[in-house]
Amino acid sequence: MLEVADLVKHYGPVRAVDGISFSVKPGEVFGLLGHNGAGKTTTIRLLNGVLRPTSGTARVFGLCPINDGLTVRQRSGVLTETPSLEERLSARQNLRYYADLYGVEASQVPGRFEALLQTFELSEVGDGRVGGFSKGMKQRLALCRALLHQPELLYLDEPTAGLDPVAARRVIALIREQSRVGGRTVVICTHNLGEAEQICDRVAVLERGKLLAIGTPAELARAYQHSAKVLIEVAPETIEQALACARGFEGVEARAENGQLSLTGLSRQRIPELVAALVKLDVSVYRVEPQEASLEDVYFALHQRADQPPQAHPAPEVKA
């Protein structure tokens, strides 16, 4: 569906996208994670042939977005970061406009309008001016517009940005439905990690235009397990002894927290080794609870590493 190889985009001295490579399979929900300025939006623009890359290649549906931009855009739908709706027009007028731009067959237009407006719970306000809509309503209408021509590939740029939690949850549910029920390939740009974890099959983490890591949320969590916590409950009178022992393990930070050991930097593989060492010291171990790293933990660990000087850490492994 989508192949990107060593894609680079410079704006003068700024490297907006700096040699990223990844692929997205049909039907997949793929997340591009990163802070503002990480290169997510530029990547979407490059994939739609709206910007010309400085170097590298992108293939969408097997086509070059620059040479076959019209076809690529005809088969794709984009939800831009701002809803990009004409506020002086009604919801139906906005949809009518884009139906014409995307060449939706005239006979199908009314049926599609109604179905989408109903799905996105906008039927009753279809003739109302968009200027009077709430932010959530505008975002849902923008989603209607992106889906109007039934694209095979849907790009969503910060789909819940600025929405209140209720509206955001509603939009997420609608996106999930589009991918699961509609079978669409979805590329979602976000810095909302909870959202990405909920809906993405795989995610790529970007930082200053570079790809830091890629994989399923679970794969990344495993790969960056060292950043996760391990809680160990021991007999209260042995806690100091246990702390000293844990601190003897390389890279492990240990502290007492609510009467138990709280360890970071201890990989899952080294837990038995630590437990054996504690038992050897006659520390009574009651409970060991490794806490799985969330995508959020992974994300911050990756960004922390990216912020350090290059020699301080090896380049993270990137899974294709």
Place this chain on the structure above:
Amino acid sequence: MNRRAIAAIIRKDLTVVLQSKAVMIPIVIVPLVIFIFLPTVVGLAGPALINLPGGQEQFLARLPAGLRAALEGLSPTQQPVVLALVYLFAPLYLIVPLMVASVIAADSFAGEKERKTLEALIYSPVSDRDLFVAKLLSAWLPAVAAGLFGFVVYALASNLAAWGVMGRVFFPTWMWLVLVVWVMPAVAGMGLGVSVMVSSKVKSFQEAYQIGGVVVLPILLLVVGQIAGVMVFSVWLVLLLGLVLWGLTAILLWYGSRSFARSELIAQL
């Protein structure tokens, strides 16, 4: 060429323009003044109002021979009416299509940026060329329509108001027909060309409208030229003027089209 998309963009732009007070107020008021108020006042009270510098005879003596000949067959009360309505106001007439084209183009190009509606349009499967053509037509067609409609209104107002003085249909003249058919569309194109260029550099409708307003200066020079008798419109002069304006329009639009690439537009968002 994607005609459906072009028609949709024109339709949308015009619908949006019609709902904008900032755009509609100048589009309505200026033509009312030029097409109805001025000919009515001059036609009804012209001879009394028009006080030519140095007296009528001296003024007429300073006019070019062709124009003097055109006015010579007229009575002293008819001469100032014809002079004003046929000659002096001819450049003023051009202000309307120029202004309509500039205002709508400013709203269509810079206004889309300001309203943040351009990005979705850029992602649509419409070629750069079709987008540019649609945007040009959405400003040029209403400007030409306003010019044609204004001409009809001006002709009616002039003949009706001056009937008491003229006693016949004296308007339009051949010079005016050439002005309307040949020069007016070129003037609209020139306003459009300037607005396209200005809009590519600014981010709001107001900025584009104000900076683009300088395009009215050459028209004002024509007005001064007419009043001073330096350059009096004749059929040949108007034909030549049209040629120059079409040339300018072509150059402006060529430059404008170069800045109207998707990649350029999206970089400005």
